[in-house]
Amino acid sequence: MSEMMYWQGILRAHDEEMARDPLVFAMGEDIAVAGGTYKATQGLLAKYGEQRVMDTPISENSYTGIGVGAAMTGCRPIIEIMSVNFAWLAMDQIVNSAAKIHYMSGGRIKVPVVIRTPGGTAHQLGAQHSARMEKVFMGVSGLRVVTPSNPRDAYGLLKSAVRSDDPVVIIEHELMYNMKGEIPDEEFFTPLEGLEVVRPGRDITLFGYNISVHWAREAADFLAQHHGIDAEVIDLRSLKPLDRDGIRKSVAKTHRAVIIEEDEAPCGVGSEVMAIINEEVFFELDAAPVRVHAADVPIPYNHKLEKAAIPNASKAVQAVLKMFGK
Template identity: 80%
Template structure:
């Protein structure tokens, strides 16, 4: 095992896949000479050259379209959108081409395309740079959507995404790039489907993804000191969601708490609650509960920004309420 930062794990995955397959290339704004806004492609331009690590203009729909077209012809592009907020500009290519071409071609054309998008609320970047778009991508048939909560999964999920024949949106979090964690020295791949039990428990299940996994783990530590054993589940793959894995945890604990950084309406939490009601309703001892952001544009003001976003305190309070304590 080697301890590395989240961005270093992403860099390592890039490097290995570029070295392995000449049909893998990376595109995006400032990913080449500058090494990426979050250093996740640093050094790759010098190593692989401008034809494999391509600096693009500020033209998200255009270079996403180039990547999608290249994927249809057999390449395996990794397209980075500098901020998930700007992915709106690339949605036509992503939704109408990447996600649909396999179906519309009767299975004759694949689109092994990866879009990397940093997102989330990252310390006073304002409403237009603090989007959480997981639920948008989840609503598009034909895409896979994954979101790593640890350096280990940042490496393993990117490796699996590049090798997948399906289009994959990989959502990172801007506040986690300097997060440290252990990553195995040998090559490995994290499945693009399935949940991971981050902490076993018996009293309630806390479902989380991305940065909210860390709030859930912090809350579980605090709850354990009061004799409450929470099971923390990293959803990790948001499309498709692991129905069986979610239901299995609910059958074990009989209570469900879903934690997300996004606003609640039409969100990941709402979808998880729907699956629980469909697959494990009669296992529940209480109605599922959500912890989520306020339904407002994220403020720039530091105090207001903190007030809009949930944290471990909110998870602890919701867990106790769910347990009637």
């Protein structure tokens, strides 16, 4: 095992897959000469050259379309969109091309493209640079959507995504790139489907993904230490498709559920998880499921307002205690 930062796990996956397969290439804004805004492609230009590590113009729809077209011919492009906020500009290529071509061609044309992009609320980046777009991509048939919460999965999910014949959207989080964690020295792959039980428990399930997994773990530790509540923590990890069976099994065991997400509540990940619980394990519940989520406002630039708008571990604890009548 080696300790690596989140961005180093992504870089290692890039490097290994490009070394293995000459049809894997990377493209995006500032990924070549500068090595990426978050260093996730650092050094790849010198190693693989400008035909496989390409800086692009600030034109997301254009270079995403080039990547989709290249994937249709057999290449395996890794497209980096500098911020998920800018993915709105590439939605035509992602939604109308990448997601639909395999189906519309009767399975004859595959689109093995990977779209990597950081999102989430960082530190005072303003409303137009603080988007959480997981729920947008979840609503698009034909895409896979995954979101790593740690360096191990940042490595393993990218490896699996590159080798998948489906278009995969990987949503990272801007606050996690310098997070440290252990990654096995040998090559491995994190499945593109399924959740992970991060912390087993018996009294309540805390569902999270991406950065909210860490809020859930912090809340679970506090609840166990101060209130004797044994919380199970689930990293959803794969958002499209969601692991319905895993969700059902956990709630059937604990009989309570809180879903923690950084995004606003309407039409979100929490809504979908809650729908699965209500449809499939309703009679196992001892209390109605609860969502802990961001305020339904554009993220403010002001630091105090920004913090007030998004959830945290303390808000998760309050939701759990309220559910237990404490």
